[in-house]
Amino acid sequence: MDFLIQGITAITWQQVLMWGIGGLLIYLAICKDLEPALLLPMGFGAILVNIPFSGVLHQTLVGIGDVNGIIEWLFEVGIEAAEVLPLLLFIGIGAMIDFGPLLSNPKLFLFGAAAQFGIFVTVVFASMLGFDFKDAVSIGIIGAADGPTSLLVSQVLKSNYIGTIAVVAYSYMALVPIIQPIAIKLVTTKKERRIKMPYNPKSVSQTTRVLFPIVVSIIAGLVAPASVALVGFLMFGNLIRECGVLKSLSETAQKEFANIITLVLGITISATMRAESMISVQTLMIMGLGLLAFVFDTISGVLVAKIFNLFLKEKINPMIGGAGISAFPMSARVVQKLGLEEDKHNFLLMHAIGTNVSGQIASVIAGGVILSLVPTLIR
Amino acid sequence: MDMVNVMNSLILMGKGMTAIFVVTIVIFLIVTLLIKFTPNNSKSDK
Numbered sequence: 001m002d003f004l005i006q007g008i009t010a011i012t013w014q015q016v017l018m019w020g021i022g023g024l025l026i027y028l029a030i031c032k033d034l035e036p037a038l039l040l041p042m043g044f045g046a047i048l049v050n051i052p053f054s055g056v057l058h059q060t061l062v063g064i065g066d067v068n069g070i071i072e073w074l075f076e077v078g079i080e081a082a083e084v085l086p087l088l089l090f091i092g093i094g095a096m097i098d099f100g101p102l103l104s105n106p107k108l109f110l111f112g113a114a115a116q117f118g119i120f121v122t123v124v125f126a127s128m129l130g131f132d133f134k135d136a137v138s139i140g141i142i143g144a145a146d147g148p149t150s151l152l153v154s155q156v157l158k159s160n161y162i163g164t165i166a167v168v169a170y171s172y173m174a175l176v177p178i179i180q181p182i183a184i185k186l187v188t189t190k191k192e193r194r195i196k197m198p199y200n201p202k203s204v205s206q207t208t209r210v211l212f213p214i215v216v217s218i219i220a221g222l223v224a225p226a227s228v229a230l231v232g233f234l235m236f237g238n239l240i241r242e243c244g245v246l247k248s249l250s251e252t253a254q255k256e257f258a259n260i261i262t263l264v265l266g267i268t269i270s271a272t273m274r275a276e277s278m279i280s281v282q283t284l285m286i287m288g289l290g291l292l293a294f295v296f297d298t299i300s301g302v303l304v305a306k307i308f309n310l311f312l313k314e315k316i317n318p319m320i321g322g323a324g325i326s327a328f329p330m331s332a333r334v335v336q337k338l339g340l341e342e343d344k345h346n347f348l349l350m351h352a353i354g355t356n357v358s359g360q361i362a363s364v365i366a367g368g369v370i371l372s373l374v375p376t377l378i379r
Numbered sequence: 380m381d382m383v384n385v386m387n388s389l390i391l392m393g394k395g396m397t398a399i400f401v402v403t404i405v406i407f408l409i410v411t412l413l414i415k416f417t418p419n420n421s422k423s424d425k
Binding site: 358 | 384385387388390394395396398399400401402403405407410411413414
């Protein structure tokens with residue numbers, strides 16, 4: 001009857017700790033409403049994969065041989081093989097995004113680009129802390145503030161910390177409303193936060209909306225060929241939305257399709273949340289570095305907006321630069337809220353949304369650029 | 380601390396940010412031209 005207590009005797013304190021972390025993720029998802037679609041499956045998956053001899057992971061059974069576990073298999077097929085799940089999710093995300101506010105004010109593109117600086121600062125700090133270059137880059141990509149991009153880059157670079165990076169990336173995205181106001185207030189004055197920006201959108205034609213995803217894919221692909229998968233799938237989703245003849249597909253991509261992929265992705269990521277790889281000092285370091293990435297992203301976006309103000313007649317509120325990270329639409333809402341806090345007639349939402357969607361494009365471009373550059377540096 | 384890694388990180392920062400800005404500026408210019416030369420005829424599209 002030893003088999004009855006085999007599982008109990010094999011429990012380690014690290015696994016129990018991971019159950020606690022899984023429980024915490026579930027708590028944050030249910031009680032705090034923080035990215036519930038991802039944190040809940042990840043939290044539950046973290047419990048499943050940390051049960052001794054768990055059937056969701058591959059096992060070698062005496063007398064039978066190798067038996068596949070569903071979560072580990074999903075990880076191998078859905079993420080490891082060709083990053084299928086994160087890429088498919090991009091189709092749904094692309095279909096959800098309305099680039100209208102950005103297209104009507106194209107200079108906002110530059111803030112999205114500027115707000116990727118945190119990625120690279122974090123790579124430098126991670127390298128200084130002794131992480132292997134590929135791991136350092138994978139940690140830095142947390143600053144893309146884009147879960148699928150973080151997953152894809154860390155997976156392609158075969159980082160040893162994929163699970164930790166995924167958890168940290170999604171957690172900080174959920175914590176944007178807490179992190180960003182502090183960072184923005186650090187580098188702006190009350191007077192700057194009060195700057196009002198009238199919203200007079202230029203009219204955007206259907207032709208522009210249809211050509212935009214095609215043009216972006218080609219340009220990004222020519223400069224950084226490795227970005228074609230990332231940018232291409234995002235823009236494919238957007239093309240479905242904007243073409244006007246695939247309404248039903250567009251709605252499916254935005255809702256059912258994105259939901260199914262998100263559901264499977266969350267539990268699949270948990271395959272990497274095993275106690276032996278998660279419980280380490282490096283996890284704490286990655287948490288600190290992830291926070292640094294978000295803070296530097298925000299600050300660099302704001303500072304570039306301030307530099308713009310040196311040359312512009314009609315000043316822009318530098319806070320909208322901080323919305324250049326990919327966390328959509330939380331970041332735009334943060335800027336709107338901060339604007340209203342300073343002046344109840346200061347409506348910045350549409351400008352911030354424009355910057356926020358530019359951050360989405362810039363973050364996938366950043367992911368692709370990094371994938372193109374890293375092989376040239378580690379030769 | 381591995382100085383080679385740190386140097387690589389700094390090179391990545393320089394090249395990476397340059398590439399991102401180049402792509403972004405080219406997109407910005409093309410979008411500006413598109414908006415200029417493809418005027419909107421539909422009010423509902425605004």
